[in-house]
Amino acid sequence: MAIRHLAVEEILTTAYPLRAYAFGGSPGPVDLDELRRTWLPYQEGNRTLVAETADGVAMATATGIPMRQNLRGRVLPMAGVASVTTHPLGRRQGHVRELLQRLLDEMRDEGHLLSTLYPFRPSFYERFGYVGLAAARTATFPVADLAALLRADLPGEVRWTRAGPGYPEYVAFLDRCLTGRHGFAVFPGYRQVRVRDDDDRWLLTAHVDGVTEGLLTYRIDDHGGTLAADDLLAFGPLARTLLLQFLGRHVDQVERVSMVVAADDLPELWLTDLGVVCETRVTRPDHAAPMARLLSMDALDGLPAGAGRCRVELTTDRWLAGTWLLDGATGHLESRPHSTGDSALPVATLTAAGLSALAYGVLDPAELVIRGLGVVPPDAAVELRRIFPRDLPYLHANF
Incomplete structure (x- = not known):
């Protein structure tokens, strides 16, 4: 089995079919022109390897994403491992093991001192030196339970725009989180810019004394439905409360709010009379908690x-x-x-x-x-x- 790097254009015809089979519904139509326009540009800086038979059949692929992560206050180069897939006729034959060794060798040689991934089977990756990290939680609560915040006179303000126009502020805030939060990681610019290009989220920011102290991106699925937010990011309770106060103004528009919170966050203590369900779901193969490892003693x-x-x-x-x-x-x-x-x-x-x-x-x-x-x-x-x-x-x- 030969291992080689894939050029960006090759990903569509070599790696993508295996990814589509492993992570999506199949079989189905594949529009290569649409993928070339909407997906491929965000793969250009990745390192994608393929294991092929002598006659050129792709049996396994794996991708390394050059990222940055905070480890106890130091921001270090980190290799994010993604899209590890195997041909259904090539599974349990050691192809992924060889690919991962080669991929991590190369990422380490380039200076990546850490690595993280979301495993298909944690015990497999534990043998590669990875250990589980805490999974984020999903907090869901009735928007009407935020009513008390509507009467609160809070210092600071919120600003509301779409993710596309607000992208520079979005990136700046994530970089601040990167330097201030242990474990926090960010994508490289070529991947992160998809938030701007897709422009499919609302961007809400909280400002205290002219400084951005909180950020939330979200979508609304339907009238009377759910305001579905991504990660709640806030430096301190005031910024968090400013964001929640804004969400409370949707009481006549949606029924509930759902958002992602860190494992050590405690939504049940945010507000009196807040009825909240916090869920951490870790199952195989669809809901995995992240794993991480050191690649170098440096x-x-x-x-x-x-x-x-x-x-x-x-x-x-x-x-x-x-x-x-x-x-x-x-x-x-x-x-x-x-x-x-x-x-x-x-x-x-x-x-x-x-x-x-x-x-x-x-x-x-x-x-x-x-x-x-x-x-x-x-x-x-x-x-x-x-x-x-x-x-x-x-x-x-x-x-």
Whole structure:
């Protein structure tokens, strides 16, 4: 099986048929001219690989998207992995494994220190060093329950436009979220610009003292129906309340509001008498929680850290294997190769998924042992908790 890169135009005839079969209803008509106009331009900066038979039949494809992600306050190059698909006659033959190794090799060589994806099967990707992140939740509530906010005199203002004209402000706000929120990730410009080009959302922003402090994009499905919003993004309760107050003005237009909120957000505490249903749905294969991993130990250097010190032995990983000293004594993490000579130093043996879980702040060292992601003696657990305090990430980008 030969692996090669696809030119952009080849994606339509080589990779897209497998994607359409895997992720859509089939069979069905394919309008290549329409796809060339409405879909292909947003793939031009991606890295798409294909595994082919000797006679040129595509058996599997995978795509890497050059993104950026915040890891504990540092914005790092991140490889988003998407559209991993296999021909129905080529499944369970190792094609995806070979593609992923090649794709991550290349993305890492280009400087991408992290990687995230939405898995078709989490256990498969755990063997590749990925660990699960918290899934965003959907909050649904009657718009009439926002009535109390209509009487509130709040400092600040909201502005309302369509996503196309408001795109520059949209991009600027996402970049601010990127620098301010652990786990937050954004697409490259060639992909993100589709929000402007599609122009199929309303864009609502909240402003306090002249600064954009909150943002929400949404659509209305029908009169008397649902105002369906994307991610609620706000720096603080005032901006969030300004956005909700605006939504409350739709009480005679729609019945309910549905929006995406971060896993650590608590809509039930936003407002007295707000009847809200918060749902996190994780099923296979249609609703996956994201996963992430470190691709290089360089991702850890300079992260904010507590004053812990531990030797970590990383096993059976293509990209991270080795023995490393993790030292947070200065308040910023240092990671460097380390010999096994210092018997007084606490030692933990981790998989790549185990170390990624600590770096992303999603699991405690004791949970790594329970999950089979490492061997962490009590003294090492103490040090690793100091180095990597729990910190729930919020990926935001959905690909």
